[in-house]
Amino acid sequence: MTVTGSPYRDRMRRVLDHIEGHADGDCSVETLAGIAAFSPFHFHRQFGATTGLPVARYVHLVRMKRAAYRLAYRTDRITEIAFDAGYDAPDAFARAFRRCLGRSPSAFRKAPDREPWHAAFAPLDQARNQSMPPPFTVHDVTIQDRPAIPVAIMTHRGDLTTLPATIQRFIAWRKARGLKPKDHATFTIFHTDPRTTPPAEHRLDLCVATDRRIEPDDEGVVAGLIPGGRCAVLRVIGQSDDLEPAALFLYRDWLPDSGEELRDFPLHAQRVTFFPDVAEKDAVTDLFLPLR
Known part of the structure; x- marks a missing residue:
């Protein structure tokens, strides 16, 4: 039934x-x-x-x-x-x-x-x-001209089964430096596609927005930049640990009919509100697809 x-x-x-x-x-x-x-x-x-x-x-x-x-x-x-x-x-x-x-x-x-x-x-x-399948439609996608954002980056390489440990290190690093999420935006840059990339070759960047001088340290944190420019933006509410349906919607459903061309920078996300600080249904993530 x-x-x-x-x-x-x-x-x-x-x-x-x-x-x-x-x-x-x-x-x-x-x-x-x-x-x-x-x-x-x-x-x-x-x-x-x-x-x-x-x-x-x-x-x-x-x-x-x-x-x-x-x-x-x-x-x-x-x-x-x-x-x-x-x-x-x-x-x-x-x-x-x-x-x-x-x-x-x-x-x-x-x-x-x-x-x-x-x-x-x-x-x-x-x-x-x-x-309750994700109710994405083309009307949910907006085009924004984004400013460049200086960030501190901790890179995760390898099997995603060990990603939680990297996230723990990233949270501890930013907490020790007073980079609170409410004042310093949190981003994830997806360099590889989990569906087509061998586990050992996965790479994603955990980022916190800051214009402070970042010196490389034992945790491997380095200074970086999310470049400015036009982006297609899709807001995802809930289930922020699984952005694959939203990413597939942008690439497979929205992009082919949009008339847009991709820019040479990876798909990335801004974590606006976090589970478990809010109920999972209220977690908000903005997904950015860079455009020319």
Whole structure:
């Protein structure tokens, strides 16, 4: 059974938005059924038909994903993360986290591994994509003339399974220098295509906007420049860890009929708001395709 009518999708979208925005609050079946305007009995069936997951499983994965991001990229205490994930005791949270990710919270924080991490949350992402595909249209793309932006760059090379460790180093480096995201924009430059590039040859740059003098250091951070010029811009809301659908839309759907030509600089993104600082549905990423 598949739900295709837009009224039902709209009702389920409100439910998914509530779960993501209140992962540490009330996500009871009664509350979610009320948001969807179904009886609890019919809500169970409708939710499963729309997402392919039971309600409790979906809520659990949303909470675990937020916990994983906080463990990897924030310095929140594990006890605090456990309470926010709905557990009264850190031990209970640790057991649940190990079942989900295969490692204890403390071990995961020290060395997050992208492959099991993404595998654990693949059912959650599939459920969202199955029921709520990204609504990109040509009207979502704008053309902007962008100024040149001086940046500090930390490059990740090699298999993307080790990318979380590079992100951890990048966050620590900029934090030590007071380059806060609210004052210094965050960018990612994509030099290679994960679909066609051998894992060992992947390259992307993690960047923070700054006009400070950057001296090369032990972390490999160097000064760089995102050149100014015309760009096609697509705003992506939610799921900022998977920009492939948006990138494919720009290259495959928008560009051929646009009459535009590409400039010799890679696709890049500005991270406007970050998950887990905001609910995943509220994460905002602007994707830039440089044009002549």
